[in-house]
Amino acid sequence: xxxxxxxxxxxxxxxxxxxxxxxxxxxxxxxxxxxxxxxxxxxxxxxxxxxxxxxxxxxxxxxxxxxxxxxxxxxxxxxxxxxxxxxxxxxxxxxxxxxxxxxxxxxxxxxxxxx
Amino acid sequence: xxxxxxxxxxxxxxxxxxxxxxxxxxxxxxxxxxxxxxxxxxxxxxxxxxxxxxxxxxxxxxxxxxxxxxxxxxxxxxxxxxxxxxxxxxxxxxxxxxxxxxxxxxxxxxx
Numbered sequence: 001x002x003x004x005x006x007x008x009x010x011x012x013x014x015x016x017x018x019x020x021x022x023x024x025x026x027x028x029x030x031x032x033x034x035x036x037x038x039x040x041x042x043x044x045x046x047x048x049x050x051x052x053x054x055x056x057x058x059x060x061x062x063x064x065x066x067x068x069x070x071x072x073x074x075x076x077x078x079x080x081x082x083x084x085x086x087x088x089x090x091x092x093x094x095x096x097x098x099x100x101x102x103x104x105x106x107x108x109x110x111x112x113x114x115x
Numbered sequence: 116x117x118x119x120x121x122x123x124x125x126x127x128x129x130x131x132x133x134x135x136x137x138x139x140x141x142x143x144x145x146x147x148x149x150x151x152x153x154x155x156x157x158x159x160x161x162x163x164x165x166x167x168x169x170x171x172x173x174x175x176x177x178x179x180x181x182x183x184x185x186x187x188x189x190x191x192x193x194x195x196x197x198x199x200x201x202x203x204x205x206x207x208x209x210x211x212x213x214x215x216x217x218x219x220x221x222x223x224x225x226x
Contacts, residue, residue: 033213042216042217042219043159043203043216045213045214048213090158092159103147103161104149104161106159106160109157109158
């Protein structure tokens with residue numbers, strides 16, 4: 001499996017501000033995904049980060065609120081824009097298609113609290 | 116709509132016994148099946164994947180798949196208190212498709 005890091009690991013933000021979360025992988029990967037996990041809930045896929053093109057968003061998530069960049073095969077960012085307390089959650093990146101396998105591995109997550 | 120169903124638990128199992136976790140899925144075309152373990156405050160960790168009908172064993176863990184019944188399970192033998200966690204079942208149709216996660220089953224191993 002790859003080594004996946006996320007920054008920041010946690011943050012406390014004010015309503016109306018934006019936070020950019022970084023995901024770095026130690027090897028090139030085909031697929032990168034961004035998930036949200038609200039307290040006591042399972043994982044919700046936000047979008048698939050596509051290298052060289054716009055991200056593919058799931059129903060209920062839009063680019064204006066969650067802009068995503070994927071400049072290369074080892075790095076991606078997720079921005080949570082114009083935050084409200086409802087955005088308080090853990091945000092996780094995951095990577096897939098390592099060595100041809102269709103499994104996904106998760107980064108350590110970013111715990112976001114919006115006041 | 117593709118769905119993955121799990122009993123939320125908690126499932127309480129005595130230490131040393133076999134813990135049995137179950138999962139059903141709605142999409143008959145699903146091809147790949149995964150079990151993730153998530154400790155409180157941590158990110159999910161992949162522990163097993165299975166593609167073919169039957170059993171797949173890895174140490175104390177056995178994944179069982181029955182595509183006809185659209186059913187996948189995880190058995191944990193000789194359960195340890197360190198196995199106490201939430202177990203997420205996940206399913207995908209192919210390697211380029213997104214993974215659909217269940218809501219997870221909380222497992223509690225009683226010392």
